[in-house]
Amino acid sequence: YSGTYATPFVGIGVFLNNIIKLLFVLGGLIMFFNLVMAGFQFLNAGGDPKAIEQAWNKIWQSLVGLLIMVVAFGIAGIFGLIFFGDPLFILKPQIEGPL
16 A cells, blocks of 8 residues: 555554554463463473473463563553553554545
């Protein structure tokens, strides 16, 4: 798309939107992979307390990472509300057509 935007900051919103979506997808995939690997580690621990503790630590770290992603989503919504008047602007901006 080679048109111009109606306001100068719409392009920044679109860019931030794409970056945030990419980070959420990557974070979700990494969290899912870590959770599955921790589950396998837990199942293959064979009663070894140290291996079970490592598996639980990995599970907790994955869940804390998920919580951080959810909080970041909320903060992005708050910034969108404060700076753009719409809580979903950064997360889902509307692209303006050429004038």
